[in-house]
Amino acid sequence: MRDITFIQNYLTNPDDEKLAEHVFWIDWCEDNADIVHYSEKLLNTGKLTYEHVVNNERGVDVYIIYGDKKSLVVMEEDDSCDPTIIALTEILKPDYEIRMWMESIGSDTLGFVFLTPDEWSALEQQFGLENVKEYFMSITADTKIFRLTYDDVEQLL
Numbered sequence: 001m002r003d004i005t006f007i008q009n010y011l012t013n014p015d016d017e018k019l020a021e022h023v024f025w026i027d028w029c030e031d032n033a034d035i036v037h038y039s040e041k042l043l044n045t046g047k048l049t050y051e052h053v054v055n056n057e058r059g060v061d062v063y064i065i066y067g068d069k070k071s072l073v074v075m076e077e078d079d080s081c082d083p084t085i086i087a088l089t090e091i092l093k094p095d096y097e098i099r100m101w102m103e104s105i106g107s108d109t110l111g112f113v114f115l116t117p118d119e120w121s122a123l124e125q126q127f128g129l130e131n132v133k134e135y136f137m138s139i140t141a142d143t144k145i146f147r148l149t150y151d152d153v154e155q156l157l
Helices: 005-012 017-022 032-043 082-092 117-127 129-135 150-156
Strands: 024-027 048-055 059-066 069-073 097-101 109-115 136-138
Touching: 005 017, 005 117, 005 129, 024 032, 032 048, 032 059, 032 082, 032 109, 059 082, 069 082, 082 097, 097 117, 109 117, 117 129, 129 136
Parallel strands: none
Antiparallel strands: 024 109, 048 059, 059 069, 097 109, 097 136
8 A cells, every 4th residue: 555644644634735745636627638647647557548539520539548448538518627537537446546635626726636445445444434525525427526516515515
């Protein structure tokens, strides 16, 4: 298991600002291929990449490739990064789980943390599931990330 003391310190003392140094920051208008590229730089797996494919109906499709898995990023009309982050979350399973840092909600640049399921589980055992969920939200196919409305943010906070 990697050194996750930066998250343990944060969960012990949420005022600890050092977590921000370890968070993966994504801007709401970040290029989809850049998100994948930066994720690979962070994880250093040697097997996470992307591919652009011209599609006459939709323009250019982005595929995320992780080892022998390949996933099409289906873009929405609002052109947010949500589909890319959701597809990345799915393709990295079961090796990694991406969670959104709740302290970044309400900004146009959001923070994400990439850990293995075992690392997240260890944190949940040490600090309690609800405490970890309060600060780090799991991402599912239905998760609103950059498409949050003001009311959505109010409910989450």
